[in-house]
Every structure is written in structure tokens, then in C-alpha cells.
Amino acid sequence: MANNITISLDGLTKRFDSFTAVNNISFSLGKGEVLGFLGPNGAGKSTTMKMLTGYLPITQGRASICGYDVVSSPLSAQERIGYLPEGAPLYGDMSSIEFLRFVAEVRGFRGAERNQKVENAVSKLELGSVINKPIETLSKGFKRRVGFAQAILHDPDVLILDEPTDGLDPNQKHQVRSLIMEMAPDKAIVISTHLLEEVSAVCSRAIIISNGNLVFDGTPKDFAKLGPLDEAFRELTSEKSIKKRSNKKRSIKTRPKKENR
Amino acid sequence: MSGIGVISKRELLAYFSTPLAYVFIVIFLALSGSLTFFMGSFFDRGQADLNSFFSFHPWLYLFLIPAVAMRLWAEERKTGTIELLLTLPIADWQVVVGKFLAAWLFIAISLVLTFPLWITVNWLGQPDNGVILASYIGSFIMAGGYLAIGSCLSALTKNQVIAFILSAVVCFLFLMSGVEIVQAFFQPWAPNYILDAVNSLSFLTHFNGIIRGVIDFRDVVYFASIIGVFLYVNAIIINLKKGS
Ligand SMILES: Nc1ncnc2c1ncn2[C@@H]1O[C@H](COP(=O)(O)OP(=O)(O)OP(=O)(O)O)[C@@H](O)[C@H]1O
Ligand SMILES: [Mg+2]
Numbered sequence: 305m306a307n308n309i310t311i312s313l314d315g316l317t318k319r320f321d322s323f324t325a326v327n328n329i330s331f332s333l334g335k336g337e338v339l340g341f342l343g344p345n346g347a348g349k350s351t352t353m354k355m356l357t358g359y360l361p362i363t364q365g366r367a368s369i370c371g372y373d374v375v376s377s378p379l380s381a382q383e384r385i386g387y388l389p390e391g392a393p394l395y396g397d398m399s400s401i402e403f404l405r406f407v408a409e410v411r412g413f414r415g416a417e418r419n420q421k422v423e424n425a426v427s428k429l430e431l432g433s434v435i436n437k438p439i440e441t442l443s444k445g446f447k448r449r450v451g452f453a454q455a456i457l458h459d460p461d462v463l464i465l466d467e468p469t470d471g472l473d474p475n476q477k478h479q480v481r482s483l484i485m486e487m488a489p490d491k492a493i494v495i496s497t498h499l500l501e502e503v504s505a506v507c508s509r510a511i512i513i514s515n516g517n518l519v520f521d522g523t524p525k526d527f528a529k530l531g532p533l534d535e536a537f538r539e540l541t542s543e544k545s546i547k548k549r550s551n552k553k554r555s556i557k558t559r560p561k562k563e564n565r
Numbered sequence: 566m567s568g569i570g571v572i573s574k575r576e577l578l579a580y581f582s583t584p585l586a587y588v589f590i591v592i593f594l595a596l597s598g599s600l601t602f603f604m605g606s607f608f609d610r611g612q613a614d615l616n617s618f619f620s621f622h623p624w625l626y627l628f629l630i631p632a633v634a635m636r637l638w639a640e641e642r643k644t645g646t647i648e649l650l651l652t653l654p655i656a657d658w659q660v661v662v663g664k665f666l667a668a669w670l671f672i673a674i675s676l677v678l679t680f681p682l683w684i685t686v687n688w689l690g691q692p693d694n695g696v697i698l699a700s701y702i703g704s705f706i707m708a709g710g711y712l713a714i715g716s717c718l719s720a721l722t723k724n725q726v727i728a729f730i731l732s733a734v735v736c737f738l739f740l741m742s743g744v745e746i747v748q749a750f751f752q753p754w755a756p757n758y759i760l761d762a763v764n765s766l767s768f769l770t771h772f773n774g775i776i777r778g779v780i781d782f783r784d785v786v787y788f789a790s791i792i793g794v795f796l797y798v799n800a801i802i803i804n805l806k807k808g809s
Contacts, residue, residue, distance in 0.1 A: 320808065357652040360808050382654040389652070393645030397582045398575075409571040410653045454649075 308334040310462055310492035311356070315365035318351050318516075325351045327516035328365065333492045333509075335461070338484065340507035340524070341496040344541050348516040349496040350390045353464050356494075357387045369462050383411070386460040388468055392451030396440030400431055400450045403439060407454045425453040428483065445476045452480065456487065463493040469502065481506045500533040514541035568655040572663025573670070576637075580671050585636075593629055593675045597621060598682065614692045618682055619700040619776045623740055623768055626711045631732035633671060634715025635725040637664050638803065643723040651807070661800045665716050665792075672708045676701060696778035703775030706788045707768055711736050713795035720802040739791075742767040 312332040318325045326348040333339055343349050354360040356367050358378040367374045369381040395403055404425060408418045426432060429449040434442055439450060448468065455463060468484075469477045484493060484506050497503065503510050504524045512520035512527075519540045520527065530536035580586040601618040641647035650660060686692045715732040722728050742763045751760050765771075771784040 354648070354808075359648050359652050361804075379654045379656065382652060385652070387649075387652050389645065389648045391645060393649055395575075395579070395646055396644070397579055402578075406571065406575050407653065410568060410655050412568075412654075 310335055310370055311368075311494065313352075313356070313365070313367045316352065316355060316362065316367055317364035318348070318355060318360065319363045324516050326355070326513075329513065329516075329518050330365075331511060331518070331521060333494065335492055336489055337509055338488050338493045338495070338507045340503035340510045341494055341513070342498075342500070342503065342510060342520075342537070343496075343513040346515075347513045347541070349513065350466055352513070353387075353466050353494070353496065354389075357385055357464055358382055383458075384461045386455035386458065386463045388451045388455045388463075388465045390466040392448050394439045394447060394450055394454075397438060399436050399438055400442070400446075400453075401426070401435045403450065404453055404457060408457055411458050413458070421457050425457040428456065429453040430479075444471050445473060448472060448480075449476075452483070461491055463487070463491055463495075465493070465495045467496055467498070469497065469499065477502075500537060504528065504533075512537065512540055568659045569663040569666065572655070572660055573667040576664050576667030577670055580633075580667070585632075586671065589629065589633060590675050590678060593625065594678060596625055596629075597679060600625070601682065615682060615686055615697050615700060616776065618679075619704055622704045623707065623772055626708055627733060627736050627740060630672070630708060630711035631715045631729045631736065633668050634712050634732060635719050635728040637668060637716045638720040638799075639722055639725045639728045642720075642806070643725075647803075647807075651803075657803060658796075658800050661716070661796055661803070665712060665796055665799075668712050668716065669705075669709055672712065673705055676705055676708075693778065696776075699778050699780050700776045702780060703772060703784070706775075706785060707772050710739075710768060710788045710791040710795075713792040713799070714739070717795040717799040717802065720799055720806065736768075739766065740768050 309332045314330050316329045317327055329348075329352060341349050341352070351360065355362050356369070356374060358374045358381060362375060370384045372380040372384070374381045395406075398406065401422065404422045405418060408421050413421050426435060429452055431446070431449060431453060434446050439447060442450065448471070452465075452468060455465065463484075465484075469480050472480065481502065484495065487493070488506075488508075495502075495507070507524055510520065510522060510524050510527050511518060527533070527536060530539070597618060600621045601615075638647070641650060651657060683697060686697075687694070711732075714735050715728075718731040718735060719725075719728040721731065751763055755763075765787075771787050774781050774784050
């Protein structure tokens with residue numbers, strides 16, 4: 305039962321001095337699920353992802369990846385994660401191929417195995433035409449794809465993608481989404497996004513956070529039932545509704561318990 | 566190749582992917598050569614040795630090594646690649662050591678490229694090549710001390726210029742604590758053990774021992790501890806500064 309749980313957050317909290325960026329967030333995600341992680345600017349999406357990937361220290365609570373606690377066994381957790389940080393930072397002075405080889409080597413692949421992993425990622429992201437150009441000379445879309453290639457190179461169990469389609473043209477958005485859906489069956493995927501229609505298009509589950517608090521957890525269909533998407537989003541994340549809910553000390557959870565897991 | 570080796574390789578290639586590396590090497594060769602011949606009165610001394618060449622190294626390093634070290638962490642923090650790097654399955658200390666080794670190797674390459682000077686003295690006379698070798702090794706080890714300071718302080722900021730100035734200042738303090746003026750300042754009032762402590766903290770004191778041709782175990786331990794301590798602090802700073 306529990307062995308299908310790949311990502312688990314339990315009371316995850318992050319405070320910067322006195323400011324609470326992420327407040328007591330709990331959920332778990334199994335293989336085959338694609339989670340759309342939503343919330344207004346500054347809601348705490350990236351901060352949550354940074355804690356999951358072992359970059360930021362956790363103030364309170366726990367998180368684990370495939371059973372490995374991200375604080376006590378960070379390297380085992382990181383081996384199982386592919387991460388695309390916000391804005392897809394890359395080494396601009398390297399070419400895509402050099403960069404992907406570097407990441408593959410840090411992940412422990414050598415020789416033929418390394419080349420095969422890199423080739424695989426290059427063909428999946430269709431990077432062949434730009435492979436020898438310095439990354440800093442690439443267009444935004446290609447840079448994002450290089451970042452994506454880096455994340456999927458080792459065929460990880462968990463993908464954490466911070467705004468993977470941000471700034472891409474409609475064609476490339478479509479391509480990235482198909483890629484995500486193609487990989488979905490045997491991975492647990494978290495994508496943060498500001499595009500509500502993206503959630504209906506690729507996600508099997510949606511979580512909305514606002515001011516660090518979880519305010520919605522359910523399927524995209526449940527979310528759509530709340531009304532037109534952006535109105536529902538505005539309503540859930542408005543100051544008033546957060547106050548109302550925090551008085552009740554509860555957040556909306558329409559997600560049915562899955563017994564079959 | 567271990568994780569450290571992978572990091573070092575990337576870092577070393579990064580040096581040579583910008584003009585900075587070549588500019589550095591040219592400046593290093595030009596300065597060390599001209600200082601030796603003109604200010605060090607290489608010819609007037611009438612001795613076939615490289616003493617004057619090596620005696621300028623502590624001063625040359627004061628500016629050149631912070632320039633090599635400044636980008637190590639400041640640039641990663643500025644471009645955000647630090648997040649990518651530190652979420653890969655490699656321990657922080659391995660990244661710190663890997664980056665340091667790359668920069669150190671780069672200094673080693675620059676030092677090796679001063680070989681024409683060595684050929685010149687051997688052509689002019691019969692120098693004690695054992696002393697010269699010891700001096701090269703000593704200079705390299707001392708460079709490691711400067712570099713560890715530079716790497717550590719580069720982790721404090723996103724701004725390479727600030728990183729450069731900070732490291733130059735701290736290296737200057739470590740250098741100056743052995744100079745006579747500073748010693749003279751402590752002499753009148755400080756007890757002997759403070760005087761000794763200040764003196765023994767200096768790069769100069771330890772380096773001057775080495776260029777006389779004796780690699781004293783204590784000098785090596787001194788530079789090794791400087792490297793160890795500053796790289797350790799380097800790792801701590803990176804951890805503390807991750808979020809900002
Ligand atoms: N290092 C930091 N120090 C102080 N506050 C921070 C730090 N990092 C993030 N914050 C704050 O935490 C909050 C959450 O930021 P976060 O980047 O997680 O938001 P987000 O949901 O990803 O927003 P966006 O949609 O704009 O990317 C913001 O108010 C931000 O200012
Ligand atoms: Mg964000």
C-alpha cells in the first residue's frame with residue numbers, strides 16, 4: 305500500500321525569520337500521478353519545491369522521496385529526483401552537450417552509459433540542432449528544453465518542475481505537455497504553473513496554495529466544478545476566504561480517499 | 566573519476582572558456598618576469614638563483630589569486646546555477662573541494678609556465694635546483710592558502726568585485742602580520758607570545774622559510790590548516806546562504 309507513495313510531505317513549514325513562506329503543508333503523491341501545483345505569486349510553490357529537492361533547509365515538518373527523508377538522506381533522495389528549478393538556470397558558457405554530460409557524470413554515469421543517457425535526453429527534447437552551441441546563445445525555449453533534458457536524463461522516479469512551460473510558445477508548450485504525459489505512468493510528477501488550463505490538460509490532481517497555506521486539494525474536475533477556473537482560483541486565494549478557512553482551521557479537501565492504493 | 570573530479574573538470578574548463586584565464590596567465594608571467602629582472606635586480610646580484618622571482622610571489626598572489634577565486638561561488642549564486650548544482654546528488658563538501666582543486670590546478674599551470682625563467686638561470690649559471698624545486702612547491706602551497714580564503718569569501722556575495730576586494734583585504738592581513746612594521750607596532754607593548762602568534766600567522770614568515778630551500782613540516786602544516794579551515798567555513802557559508 306504505502307510502497308506506491310513516492311513523494312510525501314508532512315507538516316512541511318518554512319519560515320524566513322518571522323515570515324512564514326510555507327505553512328504546514330501535507331500531501332502525498334504516488335506513481336502515475338501528475339500534480340499541478342498552483343498558487344498566486346509568492347504563495348510558496350518554489351519554496352516548497354526547494355525544500356523537497358534538498359536545497360533549502362526545512363523549518364518544521366518532514367518530506368521524503370521514495371521513502372528517503374530529504375534531510376537525513378539527501379543524496380539518496382536527490383538521486384531519485386529530476387529537478388527543473390524556476391527560470392531553468394544553466395551554465396551559459398557550456399554547450400548543451402557538455403552540460404548534459406556534466407550532469408550525467410555528477411549522477412554517476414560514465415563512458416558509453418553516459419553517452420547513451422545524454423543521447424536519449426537530447427532526442428526526447430529534440431535538441432540535436434543546437435547541441436554544440438553555447439547555452440547562453442540559445443533561445444529561451446531551447447534553454448528551457450536543455451533544463452528539462454537535464455532533469456529527465458537519469459529517468460528519475462520523481463520529477464519536480466518549477467514552471468516548465470513559462471515563456472514558451474504554444475507549440476513548445478504543447479510539446480512539453482505531451483512529454484510530461486508520456487512520462488507520467490511510471491513517475492510521480494509535480495509541476496508548478498500559473499496556467500490553469502494546463503492543469504486540466506496534463507494533471508491528474510491539483511493543489512492550490514496561498515500565502516503558504518494549502519487551500520485546495522483535489523482533481524482538476526473537482527476544481528472545475530467550483531466554477532470558471534480563474535474565478536474559482538481568485539476566490540480560493542483571496543484574503544477573505546483564507547481568513548474564513550483558517551477560522552474553521554480547515555482547508556477544502558474534495559479529494560476522495562483512494563482505497564485501491 | 567569521483568564526484569570531486571567531475572566538478573573540478575567542469576570548473577577548469579570554465580576557466581579556459583573565457584579570456585580571463587589567458588589574461589591571468591599573461592599578467593602573471595609578465596609581472597613575475599619583469600619584477601624579477603627589474604625590481605629584483607636579477608643580474609646585479611650576480612647569483613644564479615630564483616630568489617628574487619619567488620620573493621615577489623606573496624605580493625603578486627595578493628591581487629592575482631582573489632581574481633582567480635572570485636568567480637568560484639559568486640557567479641553560481643548570481644546566475645542561480647548553485648541551485649542546480651546543490652540539488653544534484655553530490656555532497657556540498659565535494660563541490661567545495663572540487664572547485665578549489667580546479668582553481669589550484671589552474672595556478673599550478675601558471676606556475677609551470679614560468680619555466681623559461683628556470684631555463685634562463687640554468688643557462689646563466691649553476692643554480693641549486695633543489696632549492697628552486699622547493700620554492701616552486703612552497704609557492705604552490707602558499708597559493709592554496711590564498712585560494713581557500715578567496716573561495717570562502719566568494720561564497721559570501723553574488724558580486725564578483727566585492728568578492729575580489731574582500732579576499733584581497735583578508736589575504737593582505739594574513740600577509741602583513743609578518744612584516745616588520747606590523748611587528749614593530751606590537752613589539753613595545755604586546756607580550757612575546759602574542760608577537761609570536763601574530764608572526765606565525767603570516768604567509769610571509771612561512772613562505773620565507775620555504776624559499777630558503779627547506780620545506781619545513783610546520784610550514785606545510787600551517788598552509789594545510791589555512792586551506793582546511795577556510796574550505797570548511799566555505800561549506801558552512803554556502804549552507805547558510807542557500808536561501809538568499
Ligand atoms: N530567501 C528568502 N528570504 C526571505 N523571503 C523569501 C526567500 N525566498 C522566498 N521568500 C518569500 O517567500 C514567499 C514565497 O516565495 P516563492 O518563491 O516560494 O513563491 P512562488 O509561489 O514560487 O511564487 P511565483 O509564482 O512568483 O514563482 C515570497 O513571499 C517570497 O518573497
Ligand atoms: Mg516560484
